Amino acid sequence: MQKMDSLSENSFIFLRKPFSREESLSVLQPYVRAWFEKNFEDLTPPQRFSLKLVSEGKNVIITGPTGSGKTLAAFLSILSELFKLGEKGELLDSIYVVYISPLKALDNDIKKNLMIPLTEIRKLASENGITLPEIRISLRTGDVSSSEKQSQLKLPPHILITTPESLAVILNAPKFSAYLKTVRWIVVDEIHELASNKRGVHLSLSLERLQNLVGSRIVRIGLGATLHPLSEAAKFLVGYENNAPRECYIVDVSWDKRYDLKLITPVKSLIYSSADELNESLYNILNKIISKGKTTLIFTNTRSGTERVVFHLKEKWGDKYNDQNLGAHHGSLSRDIRLEVENKLKNGQMKAVVSSTSLELGIDVGFIDQVVQIGSPKSVSRAIQRIGRSGHGFKDVAKGIFIAMDRDDLVELMVMLQEARSRHLDSIEVPKKPLDILAQHVVGMSLTKKWSVEEALSLIRSCYAYRELTEDEFVSLLRYLAGEYVELEDRKVYGKIWFDPSDGTFGRRGKYTRVIYYLNIGAIPDEVKVDVYRLPNKKFIGGIEESFLERLRPGDIFVLGGKLYKFRYARAMKCYVEPAPKGSSPTIPSWFSEMLPLSFELALQIQKFRENLRNMLVGGKRKLEIIQWLRSSFSVSKDVANEVYEYFKEQYLYTRTIPGYMEILIEKTRDERANYLVFHALFGRRVNDALSRFFSILVSDELRKNIGIVISDTGFALILPRSYNLDLQKLIEKSKLMDLESVLKDNVRRTELMKRRFRHCAARSFLVLRNYKGYKISVNKQQLSSQTILNIIEDKDPDFPVLRETYREILQDVMDLKRAKLVLDWIKEGKLKIRTIETNIPSPFAHNLIVLGEEDVVLMRDKKKRLLELHEKIMKKISALE
């Protein structure tokens, strides 16, 4: 991890030295400057860089903490320029600025916050005898009414505040898009939230389409919390022209903020306390923290965790906490509930708000005393971002309390906070060439005019994510969209575009295509939900995911909406259950919670820490010395240091070793339920996801059995049959000869993950529509399983674009193929050592893995053999019955 990009790539200019106050303010119109000086004592750090740069029409990325005046930093020079146009009578009724944020709530805030200077500057100017026209600002999001849209069409705003999805829609709005031709500035907010996912890629294609529509160069301004590497974010924002990134100035003032980071455990010993004691103590601590301040923001890592914390606090201290002063805020809650919580936060009415991720973005939350993080946030950047929500303003120290919930959590947090103090960030990566996102935009583009492949490719390749898109890849996507996988006469139903390979042109096709585009665009997938009904009266009680249903068998008990149910049967994507008997416990965990993954960089740091501590234990260092070292090197309390020491000592005493840096320790072990191969491989779950499947398929081929896998950030475990015979050394040698990518592809094909992600990609690629011919198709009404659709597509063409994208998404976005490859290369080159041990019961470091439960399964490659074996087993059981 690097503190900052060490070399500036040609197109990017890293600014370290701010402009002077005078240099900055002199770029503003006098009345704008007067307004600023009347209202603010001084420029904030981002403003000292940005005013001049923006006024000169430079592209710029500004990263800094919340409350550092980033919005004005981006907008002040723009407003000044707009007023100047107005003064000269040159301001048209057209759009000049497009502001995009990932959140509607943030859009609302920005509009409110810009209204103040817009009104006040005009007033101030008029007091000085200058008449300025009104600068109009409007929202354009999914929540905006059609009458509001109509009035925007009659009289457009000068500043349009929107979301990535709505921007993609208005790019295709026949009349309204004409107003976009005058756009001179684009502001992308919360860029750290967009740069590393498909939603961001979707936006970046919209930006290039907008650029193409406008013709002359648009100034691009990116705002966000800090992220690494900034050059990656810059490429994402400004795109490419003539084979090089467009110029971009990079301003990083994020480290001007000071942080106070504290790590605690709810109980003295995380291992010898029961779950009840742990929870009891957690809530007591939370109560104490909340009582001390005015407003506390609490982050958990999951939505269900958020709900649990709110529920228990209200239950235990009913006289103190109620719906008026304590609430949850997460993505599954309705918009009204979230808005209410946000408003109460701003007004200072809340004692505490508990959130999963939704409040980590820059919505205005008013004053927060402190932030509490329960469990590891899994990345340094996220930790900083969340803690940064506290404090009055930019100059205050942000206070964060981290509560470790288990021993791995504790070690992880300890190393993470030290990395944060040393300002080491984990890195982001822009997804490359997602074909499903591209499919949407190709349909959108074809709606506006006829394109040549060449012209379209040049637009698309100016987008960083598609820099390396080949003509073949593009043409295969065009062929798919043109419906070439069905006979000519059916293409009028299947085709969304026409494509003429003879002269390399494509364009719009089908009368429903425009509607399909409007109603189905976006990168956020709908989950396939199966309705659940309670027997005997078949009362609807909620939904579960399709993939979850696939795993249920009659008699299984699972949680839904906080209650336990017993699965009876399913029919046509409907699931029937009855209340579970009193005192029963769930037999099926929820696998697909998609936990936040630990970053690779941080994982390697924890490896180093493990090694350091091992060396001390091996070297016979005394407990006191080690605890002293922990306390001074990681700024932790005696209790925390002691707990970490005990954890490592137990592992060391039990196995006589501890996996260190650039090491994988394979532990062959068992418990009363199963045999395991535990890989102590601390690489983060994205890498481990790939490695575990790779190794499990080697084992599955060897044993010719199905293998269960459990994956965590600190390693993975393979669940093996009751009796087996496996030569580990041979396995390791074999692993060196196999190609990771092809082994994984072959494996992924047969997993739950594949079905689920395929469904997402199919929806994004318009293969399976969510909305068609004016009515919404709910996925569960289709009565067609993802497996069936997948089978048909695979049968037709194993290289179908939607299928290819599914593999790419799984291997590169869900898993981290690149770094998994790196790890295997390290093994081959001998840089990374693999050691093996055998234990009778799992070692302490393996416990968290074993209790996680099975996560996915690698099926034996030979289906025939699998079925014959299954048949044999079942017949044995049956004959026992008869």
Added chain:
Amino acid sequence: METKKFIELFKNVEVYDSIPALFLFDVSAIVISDLHLGYEVAMAEKGIFLPKIQYEKEVALLKRLSEFKFKTLVLNGDIKYEFSESSYHEYKEVLNFLDYVKTKFKNIVIVRGNHDTFITRVTKKFQLEVVDEIKINKYLITHGHILPESFFDKDWGTIIIGHEHPSIALFDELGIKDKLECFLYGKLADGRNLVVSPAFSYVSTGSEINLLPKEELLSPILREYALVDELKVLAIDEEAGPLYFGKLGNLRNIT
């Protein structure tokens, strides 16, 4: 190969390999049901744009069947996935299919299924009649969605139905589910024989018969007149071949 032999369900009623078809030797007839042609077109109307593979697959299977040189082919219901009052074009697959079938079998019998409301439009062109049931010697062949007129007649001994798309769900020790299409065969409560054939369709959305309670089954014949748990299960899988699983009731108990 050993697995590629005929398997006898009842005397003269046999299954070959993993083909979802019944061979009636004494009357030289083959019975298939639930072809669901035009499935992809119907799905495309709903916004799911699947490639067309069903027709090709079914014609290929039919070609294999024709090689046995049986005289009669009984299409036991649901030839087309969905009939609506739509264009000629939508019927094309059925037309082509019947065209092909005519060249391969001397007699063709079409039994009406629940999806076949508009089928006579097509069958007319081939001078083929559509019936709700057909009796061939001791066999009563009907789709199964309703009780046929002759259900209580005493002159037949074996009833053959489709409609249910039976399949069985199996779980291995890791909880992984495999789903296999199957034939069900055994007795009705009155002692006569019953065979339920799996769907001939490549895209089959079958009932997981061993997981469903009896009252949830689709066919009234199964629900009300069959000894469901006594029915025997012969699963078919292209790769693994036919697999005999014994009585359905036992399969229910162990999953």
